[in-house]
Amino acid sequence: xxxxxxxxxxxxxxxxxxxxxxxxxxxxxxxxxxxxxxxxxxxxxxxxxxxxxxxxxxxxxxxxxxxxxxxxxxxxxxxxxxxxxxxxxxxxxxxxxxxxxxxxxxxxxxxxxxxxxxxxxxxxxxxxxxxxxxxxxxxxxxxxxxxxxxxxxxxxxxxxxxxxxxxxxxxxxxxxxxxxxxxxxxxxxxxxxxxxxxxxxxxxxxxxxxxxxxxxxxxxxxxxxxxxxxxxxxxxxxxxxxxxxxxxxxxxxxxxxxxxxxxxxxxxxxxxxxxxxxxxxxxxxxxxxxxxxxxxxxxxxxxxxxxxxxxxxxxxxxxxxxxxxxxxxxxxxxxxxxxxxxxxxxxxxxx
Amino acid sequence: xxxxxxxxxxxxxxxxxxxxxxxxxxxxxxxxxxxxxxxxxxxxxxxxxxxxxxxxxxxxxxxxxxxxxxxxxxxxxxxxxxxxxxxxxxxxxxxxxxxxxxxxxxxxxxxxxxxxxxxxxxxxxxxxxxxxxxxxxxxxxxxxxxxxxxxxxxxxxxxxxxxxxxxxxxxxxxxxxxxxxxxxxxxxxxxxxxxxxxxxxxxxxxxxxxxxxxxxxxxxxxxxxxxxxxxxxxxxxxxxxxxxxxxxxxxxxxxxxxxxxxxxxxxxxxxxxxxxxxxxxxxxxxxxxxxxxxxxxxxxxxxxxxxxxxxxxxxxxxxxxxxxxxxxxxxxxxxxxxxxxxxxxxxxxxxxxxxxxxxxxxxxxxxxxxxxxxxxxxxxxxxxxxxxxxxxxxxxxxxxxxxxxxxxxxxxxx
Numbered sequence: 001x002x003x004x005x006x007x008x009x010x011x012x013x014x015x016x017x018x019x020x021x022x023x024x025x026x027x028x029x030x031x032x033x034x035x036x037x038x039x040x041x042x043x044x045x046x047x048x049x050x051x052x053x054x055x056x057x058x059x060x061x062x063x064x065x066x067x068x069x070x071x072x073x074x075x076x077x078x079x080x081x082x083x084x085x086x087x088x089x090x091x092x093x094x095x096x097x098x099x100x101x102x103x104x105x106x107x108x109x110x111x112x113x114x115x116x117x118x119x120x121x122x123x124x125x126x127x128x129x130x131x132x133x134x135x136x137x138x139x140x141x142x143x144x145x146x147x148x149x150x151x152x153x154x155x156x157x158x159x160x161x162x163x164x165x166x167x168x169x170x171x172x173x174x175x176x177x178x179x180x181x182x183x184x185x186x187x188x189x190x191x192x193x194x195x196x197x198x199x200x201x202x203x204x205x206x207x208x209x210x211x212x213x214x215x216x217x218x219x220x221x222x223x224x225x226x227x228x229x230x231x232x233x234x235x236x237x238x239x240x241x242x243x244x245x246x247x248x249x250x251x252x253x254x255x256x257x258x259x260x261x262x263x264x265x266x267x268x269x270x271x272x273x274x275x276x277x278x279x280x281x282x283x284x285x286x287x288x289x290x291x292x293x294x295x296x297x298x299x300x301x302x303x304x305x306x307x308x309x310x311x312x313x314x315x316x317x318x319x320x321x322x323x324x325x326x327x328x329x330x331x332x333x334x335x336x337x338x339x340x341x342x343x344x345x346x347x348x349x350x351x
Numbered sequence: 352x353x354x355x356x357x358x359x360x361x362x363x364x365x366x367x368x369x370x371x372x373x374x375x376x377x378x379x380x381x382x383x384x385x386x387x388x389x390x391x392x393x394x395x396x397x398x399x400x401x402x403x404x405x406x407x408x409x410x411x412x413x414x415x416x417x418x419x420x421x422x423x424x425x426x427x428x429x430x431x432x433x434x435x436x437x438x439x440x441x442x443x444x445x446x447x448x449x450x451x452x453x454x455x456x457x458x459x460x461x462x463x464x465x466x467x468x469x470x471x472x473x474x475x476x477x478x479x480x481x482x483x484x485x486x487x488x489x490x491x492x493x494x495x496x497x498x499x500x501x502x503x504x505x506x507x508x509x510x511x512x513x514x515x516x517x518x519x520x521x522x523x524x525x526x527x528x529x530x531x532x533x534x535x536x537x538x539x540x541x542x543x544x545x546x547x548x549x550x551x552x553x554x555x556x557x558x559x560x561x562x563x564x565x566x567x568x569x570x571x572x573x574x575x576x577x578x579x580x581x582x583x584x585x586x587x588x589x590x591x592x593x594x595x596x597x598x599x600x601x602x603x604x605x606x607x608x609x610x611x612x613x614x615x616x617x618x619x620x621x622x623x624x625x626x627x628x629x630x631x632x633x634x635x636x637x638x639x640x641x642x643x644x645x646x647x648x649x650x651x652x653x654x655x656x657x658x659x660x661x662x663x664x665x666x667x668x669x670x671x672x673x674x675x676x677x678x679x680x681x682x683x684x685x686x687x688x689x690x691x692x693x694x695x696x697x698x699x700x701x702x703x704x705x706x707x708x709x710x711x712x713x714x715x716x717x718x719x720x721x722x723x724x725x726x727x728x729x730x731x732x733x734x735x736x737x738x739x740x741x742x743x744x745x746x747x748x749x750x751x752x753x754x755x756x757x758x759x760x761x762x763x764x765x
Contacts, residue, residue, distance in 0.1 A: 043601070047541035068704035069650065071402070077704060087401040088427025153401065153427075184417065185541050 019189070019206050024049035028056045029064075029171055031195030037182075038189040038205060048185050052178045052192065059174040062090060063166040065113060075155055076113070076163050083154035091153045093278075094146065097169055100282040101143035103302045107289035108282045109143045109258035113163025119263070121254045126245025128252070134261050137161075141258055168255075172198045172236060172281025179277070196242065198281045201230035217333040218268050218311060218318070225334075226271075226309060228327035234277035236284040239269035255288050264289055268318065272299075272308040279303060292321035296340040299323045379405035380721050385445035385469075387436050387460045388452030389413040389422050391540075392474055396451055396501075397425055399710045403717045412439040415554060436460055440467045447720050450474060451501075454570075455563040458483035461498075462490045470497035470720045472713065476565060476573045477730070477737030481756060484737045489761045491730045497719055499726045500733030502577045503712035504649075508702035510578070513638075513645050513652035516700075517582055521654065523642030525582055528621040530575035530637070532567070535630040537599045538607070559603035561748075566594065566605035567625035568747060569740040575636050576613065577728075577736040578647065579621035582638055586735035587613035587621065589754045592747035598628045611743050614752075646697070650705045653697040734758050 019038040022045040026033045035052055039045035064070045071090050078084045086094075097110040113122075114137040120126040140161045147156045166173075171194040179200050182190050191211050193199035201211035210231035217225035218239070228235075240253035253263040270287040274280040283303060287295045292310050299306055300323075308323040311334065319336035320329065329337070384400055386393055389411045400406045410431040411422050419432040433439055440448070440463060448464040450457065451474040458478050464471050471491075477500055478484035491498045504510045517525055540555045557563040558570055565573075580586050590613045594606025607628070613621040638645040643656040712728070719726050739755050746753040 041544075044541065044544065046537070047539050050536060050539065051541050069707045071707075073704065074402075074706060074710075085402055085404040087398045088425060089398065092427065154404075186543070 020045075021205070022046075022049070024053070026053040026056065028053070028060050029174065029194065030066075031171070031197065033178075033195070034193045036191040037187060039187070048182065048187060051181050051185065055178050055181050056174045059170070059177050063093065063170045063173065065163070065165055065167075072164055072166060079155050080157040080160040080162060083149070083152075083156045085152070085154050088153060091148070091150055091155070093166075093169075093173055094148055094155055095150055096173070096278050097166075097282065098143060098146060098148060100169070100279070100286065104286040104290065104298055106143055106258050107286045107294075107298075108168055109141065110164045110166070110169070111141050111143055111145055111162050112168075112256050112258055113165035114161065115141050115256050115258065115261055116165050116167070116254075117163070119252070119254075119256070120245070121243060124243075126247075126252060126254075128247050138261065141261065143258075168285040169278060169282045171195070172234065172277040172279070175200050175234065175277035175281075196237065198234060198236040198277050198284075200234045200277050202232060204231050215271050215309065217330060223332075224330060225311070226325070226327045226329050228273070228307075228325075230273060233273050233275055234280045235271060235273045236277065236280035237269065237271040238284040238288045255285060257289050266312055266314075268311040268313065270308065270310045272303075272306055272323075274303060274306040280306070283308075292319075292338060296321060296323055296338075300340065381446075382406045382717050382720050383409040383444050383446045384449055385409055385439050385442065385447070386411040386422075386449045386451065387413075387439060387464070388450060388456070388474070389418040389432075390415075390451065393449065393451030394418075394421060394425055395709065396449055396472070396474070396713065397422065399707070399713045400449070400717070401426065402710055403714050406717060409444045410439050410442055412436045436463060440464060440469075445469060447472070447716075453557045453563055454565055455479040455557070458487055461487050465490045465494040465496055465498070468494060468496060470499075470716075472499045472501065472716045473733065474501040475577075475733065475736065476569050476740045477733035479565065479741065481738055481741045484734050484741060485759060485761075487737075488730050488734050488758055492762065497716075497726055498730040498733070499712070499716045499719065500728045500730065500737075501712070502574060502728045502732060502736065503708040504574055504578060505581070505728045505732070506711040506715055507649075507705070507708035508711075509650075509652045509700045509705060510647055510708075512700050512702050513647055513654075514578070514581055516654070517638060517640070517645060518584075521643065522638065522640030522645060522656070525638050525640040526619050527639040528575070528579040528582065528636060529639070530572070530579070530621065530635070531624045531626075531632050532571040532575070532634040533624075533626040533630050533632045535628055537601070538627055539599075539601070556603075559601075559605060561604040561744075564605055565740050565744040566747070567607075567609045567627070568592065568594075568611055568623065568743045571625050571634075572609070572611065572623045572743075573736050573740050575623050576621065576739045577732065578636055579613065579615070580732075580735045580739075583615045583619055583621075585615060586757065587615050587739050587755050589614045589752055590739065590743045590746045591750075591752040592743050593750060594747040606747065609747055611747065613739060613743070613755075649708070652700040654700065655693060655697040731758070 018040050022037050024035045033056055035049050037045050061070055063072045065072055075084050100108045116122050118129040118133050118137055140159055145158045145162045147158055175192055175194055175198050178192055179202060182202055189203040189205050191201050204210045210229035213228055213230050213235060214224050215226045217223050243254035244251050255264045257264050267288045270284055272280045272283050286298060287308060287310050292312055295310055299308055307325045309325045310321040313319050320334035321338040323340045382405055397408060408426050408430050412433050414434045422430050447470040449472050450460045452460050454476050461473050478487050542551045542555050546552055553560060590611055592611035594609040596607050599607045608626045610624045634649055636647045643654060646653045718724055742753050742755045
C-alpha cells in the first residue's frame with residue numbers, strides 16, 4: 001500500500017525561515033527508503049542523509065535473512081545446535097519481536113521463515129504448497145521455539161530447522177535506528193519512509209503542526225481513505241497489493257497466519273500509528289492476522305496509545321474498525337464502521 | 352504483560368526452568384575488553400566482540416563525548432567512559448585492549464597498551480608513518496604481548512581457501528593483483544553545528560585530512576595490500592602513486608580517488624584503485640597467474656583458468672575431448688578464447704555460508720587471549736601492509752616511485 005506524504009512539492013522548497021526541504025532516496029531491504037529533511041544547509045542535509053542511510057544499511061546487514069553474513073543468518077544457522085551469543089542490539093530486536101508474538105498469541109511470529117519459503121514468497125515464486133510440505137513445517141513454526149536469555153544475550157531454538165524471518169518487523173526496527181541518528185544530529189523536521197511499509201514523522205515542517213499523511217484506499221481506485229497529521233510518530237501499513245500471487249483465480253497474500261500456516265483471507269488493509277516504528281511494524285501484522293475484534297482488544301491492552309484503522313471484507317462489502325483513529329474517513333471506502341471504546345464517535349467525512 | 356515487564360522477565364536468569372534461562376551458553380573464561388577509540392569502526396568491532404561468548408566491555412576511551420551514549424546503547428549497559436587512555440589502561444578490569452582510534456594515533460595508543468602488558472587487537476593500518484610502524488613492532492616485541500592487526504579477511508574461510516589454492520599453484524605463478532574499492536559517496540560524517548574553528552570537522556572527518564589520514568589508499572587499500580603480501584609472500588619493494596580531487600571540492604586534503612602501483616620482487620605487481628563517485632566495481636581483488644585467475648570479494652572467491660592450462664592433457668585424461676576452460680566445460684572444437692573478456696561462471700570456492708570476517712577474526716583473537724592458539728595476522732603482518740600504506744600515502748603526493756623499507760630489528764641491532 002502506498003502511503004503518501006503530502007503538503008509540499010516533491011522538489012526542494014524554501015520556507016520563510018530559510019529551512020529548505022531536501023529529498024533523498026536509497027535502496028535497502030528490498031525497497032526504497034526516502035528521507036524528506038528540512039535543513040538550512042544543503043551539505044549538512046547530504047551528510048545527515050548519508051548517516052541515516054548508512055545506519056539503515058547497517059541494520060539490514062544485521063537482520064537480513066538473504067545474506068549469509070548477517071547476524072540473523074548466523075543465528076538461523078547455529079541456534080538449533082546450542083545457545084548463540086549475540087550483541088545487545090540483536091537481543092533487543094529479538095526481545096521486542098518475542099513480546100509482540102506473546103501478546104498477540106502468535107499472530108505476529110518471527111519464525112515464519114520456513115512458512116514463507118514453502119509458499120514461495122522468499123524468492124517471489126509464489127505457489128500453493130502440497131499439504132505434506134505444510135505439515136512438515138508445523139513444528140518449526142511458532143514463536144515458542146525461540147528461547148531467549150536477555151541477561152546472557154543468548155538465543156537458542158527449541159527445534160531444528162527453525163528460521164527467523166524479519167519481514168514483519170525489520171523495517172520498523174531500521175526506521176527507529178535511523179530516527180535516533182536524526183535526533184542525535186538535532187534535526188527538527190524529517191520524514192523517513194521505508195517504501196510502503198513504515199514511515200516516521202519527526203517534528204513538523206515549518207509552520208505546521210505535523211506531517212500530513214495520506215492513507216489511500218484499497219485498489220483499484222486508490223483514492224484517499226484517510227488523511228492524518230503525524231508528529232513524532234510512526235505509521236505502518238500492510239496490504240496484499242504488492243506481494244501476492246494468483247492460482248486458480250484466487251489471490252494469495254504474502255502475510256501469513258502462523259496458526260493456520262495459510263495466507264490471511266478477508267483483510268484488505270491496515271494502518272497503525274505508534275511512537276515506536278518497531279511496534280507499529282509488528283502490530284500491522286497483528287492487525288492483519290487477527291480478527292478486528294481481537295485486534296482492538298490487543299491494542300487496548302498492549303498499545304493503548306496507538307491509532308489504528310483496519311479495513312476488512314470483500315470488494316462488495318467493506319467494513320472498517322477503528323482504534324483511536326480520529327482522522328476523517330472516506331465513507332465510500334468504509335460504509336460500515338466499528339469503533340473501539342477508546343474512539344470518540346464522529347461522523348465519517350472527508351476533510 | 353507490557354513491554355517493560357516482558358523485558359524484565361527476559362532478563363531474569365533466576366527463572367531456571369523457563370525457556371528464557373535454558374538458552375544460556377556454557378561457561379567460558381571471561382575476557383574483559385577495554386576500548387580506545389569508539390567511533391564507527393570501534394563500535395562495529397565492539398558489536399562483534401559481544402557476539403563472542405564470555406566477552407564483556409569494561410570501559411571505553413574516546414575524546415568525543417557523544418560516543419559514550421552510543422556505546423551504552425550498543426552494549427545494552429552503562430559502560431564507564433573516559434577521555435584519557437592512561438586512565439583506561441590503569442584499570443584492573445581490562446584483560447585485552449581494542450584500539451580503533453584514528454590511524455595517526457595508533458602508535459601512541461598501541462605503544463601505551465603494549466607497555467601495560469595486555470593483548471591488543473589493533474585496527475588497521477598498523478601505524479601512520481614509517482617510523483610509527485617501526486616503533487609499534489619494536490614495542491610489541493619488547494613487551495612480548497599478543498598483537499593482532501585488523502586484517503579480518505585473513506580469517507574469512509573463502510579467502511583462506513583461495514590463497515591456499517593459489518599458493519598450491521592452481522593458477523600457476525601469480526604475477527599480478529588488481530584491486531579496487533570503489534564507492535559512491537563523499538566519505539563525510541555529519542558535524543554538529545556550530546563548529547568554531549572547524550575543530551569538530553577535523554575530529555569527526557579526520558579521514559579527509561592529510562595530517563591525520565592515509566586517505567583511501569590506507570583506509571581502504573590496506574586490506575588489498577595485505578592480501579597481495581600474503582599471496583606474494585613478501586611486502587612490496589616500492590610504490591608509485593597518484594591521486595586527485597575530482598568531485599568533492601570541500602576542503603579535504605586527501606584525494607577523492609587514488610591509484611597506486613606496488614612493485615614486488617621478480618616484477619610482480621599490485622595495482623590498487625579507489626573511486627568515491629562510482630560504486631560499480633565495489634570492493635574486489637583479482638589475482639592473475641600464468642594459468643588462471645581468481646576473483647576475491649567480501650563474500651566469495653571464484654577461480655577461472657587460462658586456455659593453455661585447460662587444454663593440456665592430464666595424467667588421468669590424456670586424450671580427453673572435454674575441456675574445462677575458464678570454468679566452463681566445452682568441447683575440443685569450441686573455444687571461449689579471444690580478446691573479449693570472459694563473462695561466464697567460474698569455479699566458486701565452496702566453504703559454506705559466508706559469515707562475517709570481522710566476527711571470525713575477533714573470535715580468533717579472543718581464543719588466542721584464552722591461550723587456545725596463536726595469532727595469524729600478527730604485528731609483522733600489520734607492519735608489511737602498514738609500512739606500504741605509509742609510504743604510498745606520501746608517494747601519491749610526490750608522484751615519485753618510492754622505496755618501502757623493511758622492518759629493522761632494533762633489538763638485534765642493539
